[in-house]
Amino acid sequence: MKKITxxxxxxxxxxxxxxxxxxxxxxxxxxxLFNTATxxxxxxxxxMAASAMxxxxxxxxxxxxxxxxxxxxxxxxxxxFFGIHRYVLGTKSSMWAxxxxxxxxxxxxxxxxxxxxxxxxxxxxxxxxxxxxxDKFFMWAN
Numbered sequence: 001m002k003k004i005t006x007x008x009x010x011x012x013x014x015x016x017x018x019x020x021x022x023x024x025x026x027x028x029x030x031x032x033l034f035n036t037a038t039x040x041x042x043x044x045x046x047x048m049a050a051s052a053m054x055x056x057x058x059x060x061x062x063x064x065x066x067x068x069x070x071x072x073x074x075x076x077x078x079x080x081f082f083g084i085h086r087y088v089l090g091t092k093s094s095m096w097a098x099x100x101x102x103x104x105x106x107x108x109x110x111x112x113x114x115x116x117x118x119x120x121x122x123x124x125x126x127x128x129x130x131x132x133x134x135d136k137f138f139m140w141a142n
Contacts, residue, residue, distance in 0.1 A: 064128055064129055067089060067132060068089070068123060068128045070088050071085040071086075071118060072123060075115050075118065080114060081104030081108065083095045083099030084096065085114065086099070086139070089133070089134065089139075090134075091133065091134055091139070095135075095137075110137070110138065114140070117139075
């Protein structure tokens with residue numbers, strides 16, 4: 001609510017400032033700038049930059065957040081004891097066996113920590129990129 005109020009106050013003050021000024025646009029100069037400008041397309045830049053830096057498997061922030069949200073929902077439903085949330089995050093497929101045979105990750109301790117780490121670091125702070133495709137049993141350990 002504070003952000004919206006601040007935005008409204010800023011927009012109103014900007015509108016009042018420009019409404020009282022003698023600032024006028026010169027349409028001829030604007031048209032001249034558009035005619036002499038060079039058009040740049042950014043659609044082809046991302047693959048070129050990725051190949052130049054030899055980066056593979058780029059995940060956007062929204063894809064990362066979606067995967068973490070789905071993994072957290074899976075954990076919320078009670079399937080964390082079988083390591084299904086780790087499969088959603090892209091870890092190796094045998095991780096479910098480690099979670100299952102250790103009763104949910106050392107009797108549920110690892111699953112409990114995973115739940116809160118994904119909630120706080122992954123969803124709230126949006127710093128969950130280190131949890132994607134992580135093959136460590138303790139995904140939150142450095």
